[in-house]
Amino acid sequence: MKLYLSTGARLLALVAVGATVAACGLPRSGPNKREIYAGSVLKQGDAFVVAVNDRVTRATAVVPALGFGSAFTGAGIMGSDTIAAGDTLSLQVIENVRDEPLLSATGSRVAVLEEVQVDGQGYIFVPYAGRIKAAGQTPEGLRQAITRKLDTQTPDPQVTVNRVAGNGATVTVSGGVGGQGVYPIERPTRTLTAMIAAAGGVAIEPAVALVRVTRGARTGQVWLQDLYDNPSLDIPLRPGDRIVVEEDRRAFVALGATGAQTRVPFDTQTLSAIEAIATVGGLSTNLADPTGVFVFRNEPAEIANNVLGRNDLRGDQRMVYVLDLTQPMGMFHARDFVIRDGDTVYVTEAPFVQWQKTLGAITGSATTADSLASLGSGS
Structure with a gap:
């Protein structure tokens, strides 16, 4: 009678465990x-x-098609002294008269106009010369234009024009660079690589760095390594360009x-x-x-x-x-x-992994059945 109970207990345990395995299935990492x-x-x-x-x-x-279109590559190097809307100018006019000078105080021949702002339409205002187009001109070209305007009112004026980079001749550099910010386009920083260097260089892993440039409604991007390897990708910059250095997100x-x-x-x-x-x-x-x-x-x-x-x-x-x-x-x-x-x-x-799991489940089931049978026999 004792042996009969032990065998019965073992069979019941095997049936129970087998039903559980059949219902739940064996664990695995995914489909076969x-x-x-x-x-x-x-x-x-x-x-x-x-x-x-x-x-x-x-x-x-x-692979992703990266590069710059003709709107970027065909722009040409911008003259480092080209005046743009938003720039700040310093003007100096030397008149050849001491008595009743046009612009300066009596007894002085020198008139200095500091921080003359180029407006959004590209014009400046000079007393007695009026409104003059400055954007797109060089300081020399603007000097000649001011001289012609004043020459009819004061004899042989000597005009000097100095350009200071302002909001109109800057680009924005952000992302994975050493120093994010707004940078002026100057003689050493007229190209993309030069501007990135001026911003402290790249602060992320160069192998997965992407450089994106947005100009108006157009955007282009290249791999940083390709930019260094291919000089034709080192595009000239334009005022208002937005440069972003970012890590590859793929x-x-x-x-x-x-x-x-x-x-x-x-x-x-x-x-x-x-x-x-x-x-x-x-x-x-x-x-x-x-x-x-x-x-x-x-x-x-x-x-x-x-x-x-x-x-x-x-x-x-x-x-x-x-x-x-x-x-x-x-x-x-x-x-x-x-x-x-x-x-x-x-x-x-x-395939043999599933066999191993199956055998393990069966072995575990038999062990469980033996344990249950032992408990049953001992009661």
Whole structure:
């Protein structure tokens, strides 16, 4: 009778634990290969599952198009002494008369007009000369214009004009630089790289630094490294330009049987699949299936059509790219396949891992049943 109760208790325990395992399922990091393939369009799913080969790597090797348009590159170097609206000028007029001079006090031939502001329309006002267009002129050109205006009222006036950089000849520099602020465009700082240097240089990692310039309604941006490597990108600046240095915000997500499951920012301009896997510690040697490395992505229709050899797709398409690192060319394909912003890199677990978990659950169930049976026999 005692043996019968022990066996009955063991069976009841096994049934209970087995039912629990069946109801809850075994723990795992995500879908397996079979489940991913089951979601393909070929099996009435909503994603295209594509094995990566040389053609696919070429079709998907798209990187962000950065650069400056002709509105920036064709502007030409601005003269360092060009007067702009908002500038402040200092004028000095020497008259050739001592008695009853036009601008200065009696007995003095020198009249100094400090802080003459160039208005929003580009004009200044000079007593007895009237309103004169200053913006767009050099100090020498403005000097001659003032001289012509005054010459009819005072004999042979000697005029000097000094320009002081003001609000009209400045740019704003912000973001990841040593010193954010408003900087004047002067002779040493008429180009983009020179102005960044004047602002204290870049204060973030240069490899992932982007430089964005906004001029009116137009905006262009380049990689900092490309700016230094390609002199043609070192554009001339214009008053009112807004320069922002910022860190690259692109990132991908790593999931599954990898060294870490996390959101990973890009640390280089381009990132391959093999580099992405290495960034998170590589494949987990105890869990990963090297034949099941997947990249999930919403692909633009143009690229999706090219990858699939079609021309009828419209709008973004859900694509699942498959990498098999056990194939002779698998590593090369992973090295050449470009990871893009927003990608999800997922590594499936090896089939034997589920067997191990199943065996562990069964072993644990048997142990539990024995314990329950022991309790039953001891009562």
